[in-house]
Amino acid sequence: MAKKFVYHYFNIKGRGEIPRLLFAAAGVEYTDDRIEFSDWPNIKGTTPLGALPYLEVDGQKFPESVAIARYLANEFGLAGKSNLDKLKIDVLVDQMILLRESAVTMHFEKDETKKVELMKKFKEEQLPKCFGYIEKALSENSSGFLVGDQLTWGDLALIDLDDMLHNFGNLINLDNFPKLTAHKKQIEASPQISTYLKHRPVTSH
Ligand SMILES: N[C@@H](CCC(=O)N[C@@H](CS)C(=O)NCC(=O)O)C(=O)O
Known part of the structure; x- marks a missing residue:
């Protein structure tokens, strides 16, 4: 049942x-x-x-x-076909969750001075580190998916993170991440999504 x-x-x-x-x-x-x-x-x-x-x-x-x-x-x-693919997805999702938490802390910070400091760290260190790693993963996988040759929860976590960063004031410039841009189009165009x-x-x- x-x-x-x-x-x-x-x-x-x-x-x-x-x-x-x-x-x-x-x-x-x-x-x-x-x-x-x-x-x-x-x-x-x-x-x-x-x-x-x-x-x-x-x-x-x-x-x-x-x-x-x-x-x-x-x-x-939707978790990946092999244990190694599952590991790759977990690593990527962990990076996304860390970045998400940093973005949330920064977005809701009330102290303006602290917020500016957090924003600097976010834009100069945390975002390039996370998205550099993701862009590399996408470059190394010819299917267009994040890992393997079919949709996984890693792809869904990624479009959701991208959406959140846009909602928090366009924190990401997709021009700097061509593979990510193509990935977003591909996943968001799938019929169910x-x-x-x-x-x-x-x-x-
Ligand atoms: N680690 C938990 C955190 C859960 C969490 O903090 N949820 C927030 C909303 S995003 C909440 O319930 N806040 C209301 C409260 O704590 O009273 C998770 O990822 O589910």
Whole structure:
């Protein structure tokens, strides 16, 4: 019998979008429970770790966004074909998550002086390091996908990161990353993903 998935996250993309992209790419049915911030204080205590997202699989609750994404990728055959491919994807996704956390810290920093310092570090060190590594991975793989010859959760994490960096004030200039630009076009044009992107709720980030 097919598993029953209920996915709980705020009505934003944030840390919660990669699992939604995985459901879309795999064409698997799920309940997309989008929680309003005003309802959160009443819901917090019912979640496994007092945070979102969490995933229910046949009634069992699991927290942690990256663990959820990796589980769904394995479940849907989007985790890479070999263990070595899985390792390559994990390394790349880890880099993306680190960059995402730096971008979030910088974006929400209230102290202007500190924010300028964080922005400098982000633009001069953190972003070139991460995207240099990703651009190299894309250059070394002729399929256009990040790893292997088919879509994986690494590709979905990458389009989501790119989207977030644009939403946070065009933090990335795609002109500097030609392989990344081609990758984004290729992944976003795939039928399931393009349909999802057209119809997903519009949120600021
Ligand atoms: N490591 C966790 C972090 C979860 C997390 O901090 N979630 C935030 C939203 S992105 C949250 O629930 N904030 C509300 C709160 O902590 O009360 C994950 O990746 O899922």
